[in-house]
Amino acid sequence: MEAPETAEIPGLAPGLTGVPPCDNTYVFDAERMRQLTMFWVGGFKALLIEGDPAAGKTSLIEQWHARLNVPLYKVPCSPTTESFRLIGQLLPTEDGKLAWKDGPVLKACREGTSVLLDEYNTLDPGEATALNMLLEGYSWTIPETGETILPAKTTRFFATQNAVDSKAAVAGRNIQDVANDDRFSYMEVDYLKPELEEALVLRHLLAGKVDKAVAEQISRICVKVANNVRVAFRQDAPGVDKPLSTRVVLRWAKYTVMYQSVMKAQNRSGLHYAIRQAVRMSAAMAGAVNEQITAVAGYDEDMNS
Ligand SMILES: Nc1ncnc2c1ncn2[C@@H]1O[C@H](COP(=O)(O)OP(=O)(O)OP(=O)(O)O)[C@@H](O)[C@H]1O
Ligand SMILES: [Mg+2]
Structure with a gap:
């Protein structure tokens, strides 16, 4: 049997106990x-x-x-x-x-x-x-x-x-x-491809009624940074002792939305601040990730570009 281009897989009738709940934000690769x-x-x-x-x-x-x-x-x-x-x-x-x-x-x-x-x-x-x-x-x-x-x-x-x-x-x-x-x-199973992960983060933010332009920018930056950190991790970059998972990226993006305006009022970057609330990192890793965020976002923790 050859792998077909498309396939329809017969499922069971709905309503059986033990069927997991559907996650409508789930992205199929x-x-x-x-x-x-x-x-x-x-x-x-x-x-x-x-x-x-x-x-x-x-x-x-x-x-x-x-x-x-x-x-x-x-x-x-x-x-x-x-x-x-x-x-x-x-x-x-x-x-x-x-x-x-x-x-x-x-x-x-x-x-x-x-x-x-x-x-x-x-x-x-x-x-x-x-x-x-x-x-x-x-x-x-x-x-x-x-x-x-x-x-x-x-x-x-x-x-x-x-x-x-x-x-x-x-x-x-x-x-x-x-x-x-x-x-x-x-x-x-590897992490989602960047465009799919970005679409996923975006869907979560939009579901939380975040402004579309803001949501797009945050999704793009968070996913880009996460992928840079994953590459750094696989290349044994100093300090990077674990990859940033999809779970972490989602939390980071959501915290960024929550903190952004408060931080901006103090002339500080919500992105840089939020990642530390999203995941525990060693001091060395936090430093390396901070640099990545600055590089991708175009401004540092104190909003200097
Ligand atoms: N394709 C995807 N679409 C939507 N969300 C995803 C997708 N892949 C991962 N996630 C998100 O990442 C989280 C972690 O996924 P999951 O629990 O399947 O990972 P895992 O590989 O089993 O992790 P662990 O090794 O920790 O058990 C999920 O709760 C989900 O929010
Ligand atoms: Mg698991």
Whole structure:
């Protein structure tokens, strides 16, 4: 099967529980959409999505399911998440007996819906291995009840994670064993392209009733600075110890709008001031980012150009 130019993907009827809410400001990138479509219509079962913090991994899978009306069970993973939390366990009932309760993974297998294992590589590799058979669609017998489960054909697993070798050093990430890794298709998610990120910031500001010309200028400057900082980060520029994420850019733009007039009255730059309210940075990074803002905006913290 070749990748088609356009594709219509059948979704489910609206109204099922577990469907994530639609984010109308969400921007779909064509390449990500194509990869996700191929995975989806190709009948593959498990997809691993990697990228820097807040590049847009979780939201991509969420919004995909929101549009298709397919329930998505999101499970945050951590080093102490044990596989029974994902698969299921015997729990006491009101009358003092024990009854089997499906975890999100088993629930999705029964229904043919989706599971998102968020921050997958924080999971203990041994616990991740317990999922191997289900990830591949094999039938599986619940030891506690003897019931055999054959995952429905449309069951899909998504795992998101920050790469272990990502330059944005993220502490506490495991490398899953090869057998587990082997079962996943792979997708890398990078930050949005500048024009898409700018459109996103603009939409948020306009939704907040910001004047269009002001909103356009702020979106352009914030996204440009963020991209310069991301490049500096990848090139190991001194002081730049992390990238500025889309999340941060959005907060920064919104704070800028809020502070701009107050600051201007004091002859100070709202842009320079607001970034420090939007994200914690080391002194060295704050200095480097400040210089970037001055270069892009054309004026410094004290409004001197
Ligand atoms: N394409 C996009 N359209 C709209 N908003 C986006 C997009 N990509 C990212 N965002 C924004 O960035 C935020 C972070 O995205 P998301 O939670 O998907 O990142 P992540 O890669 O899963 O991050 P983490 O590694 O921290 O879990 C979202 O809340 C959303 O506001
Ligand atoms: Mg995430």
